[in-house]
Amino acid sequence: GENVEQHPSTLSVQEGDSAVIKCTYSDSASNYFPWYKQELGKRPQLIIDIRSNVGEKKDQRIAVTLNKTAKHFSLHITETQPEDSAVYFCAAMGFKTIFGAGTRLFVKA
Amino acid sequence: GAVVSQHPSRVICKSGTSVKIECRSLDFQATTMFWYRQFPKQSLMLMATSNEGSKATYEQGVEKDKFLINHASLTLSTLTVTSAHPEDSSFYICSARGNRGLDNEQFFGPGTRLTVL
Numbered sequence: 165g166e167n168v169e170q171h172p173s174t175l176s177v178q179e180g181d182s183a184v185i186k187c188t189y190s191d192s193a194s195n196y197f198p199w200y201k202q203e204l205g206k207r208p209q210l211i212i213d214i215r216s217n218v219g220e221k222k223d224q225r226i227a228v229t230l231n232k233t234a235k236h237f238s239l240h241i242t243e244t245q246p247e248d249s250a251v252y253f254c255a256a257m258g259f260k261t262i263f264g265a266g267t268r269l270f271v272k273a
Numbered sequence: 274g275a276v277v278s279q280h281p282s283r284v285i286c287k288s289g290t291s292v293k294i295e296c297r298s299l300d301f302q303a304t305t306m307f308w309y310r311q312f313p314k315q316s317l318m319l320m321a322t323s324n325e326g327s328k329a330t331y332e333q334g335v336e337k338d339k340f341l342i343n344h345a346s347l348t349l350s351t352l353t354v355t356s357a358h359p360e361d362s363s364f365y366i367c368s369a370r371g372n373r374g375l376d377n378e379q380f381f382g383p384g385t386r387l388t389v390l
Contacts, residue, residue, distance in 0.1 A: 165333075195377070196377040196378075198378075198379075205364075205384075205386070206383070206384070207366060207381040207382060207383045207384050208317070208366075208381050209381075210378075213378070253316060253317065257377045257379075258377075260319070261307065261319055261379070262319075263316045263317045263318075263319075264316065265315070265316045266315070266316050
């Protein structure tokens with residue numbers, strides 16, 4: 165069946181460094197790829213998204229890249245701050261919505 | 274952004290009872306609502322998709338007789354966990370998609386934490 169693989173499961177970086185999270189999807193019908201940030205006990209918050217007709221999108225310190233041929237998409241956070249610490253989920257949406265397993269990001273001050 | 278509410282935010286019940294969770298889109302019409310379940314330290318798992326006025330589509334492994342979903346209007350969907358057991362304890366989150374935002378964009382409710390004793 166369709167699935168989304170997300171790596172790494174845990175990521176620890178020093179404040180100011182960059183963080184990269186990668187996802188791979190299998191459903192060719194997926195055409196919308198959002199990234200969510202979830203803090204403990206709270207709802208997922210959309211932080212950036214990209215559509216299948218775009219290769220890259222940037223919003224301040226956050227960027228997302230998409231390689232539709234390889235079915236890869238990645239989240240890049242630059243100049244990380246302690247408040248970026250959370251769990252990040254990628255998702256691939258088309259007819260179905262499939263979430264990645266999540267990446268727990270720790271930003272050390 | 275669009276606002277989705279969920280009620281209750283937290284519920285504790287005894288084993289064998291039924292629990293109803295409401296998901297409302299407050300400022301837009303939600304033609305489709307999704308119900309997810311999230312166990313601690315795990316990802317969101319899609320349980321079912323409901324379209325207003327029609328029967329919900331359940332994901333493989335989700336019992337439709339145990340998790341009753343009703344999407345009676347463009348602003349309200351309900352999930353009823355029937356005869357709840359401790360293994361049903363989880364964080365249940367709804368999301369809604371409709372005439373707000375971009376195509377495919379979903380707006381999440383705040384979630385309901387269910388604890389079955």
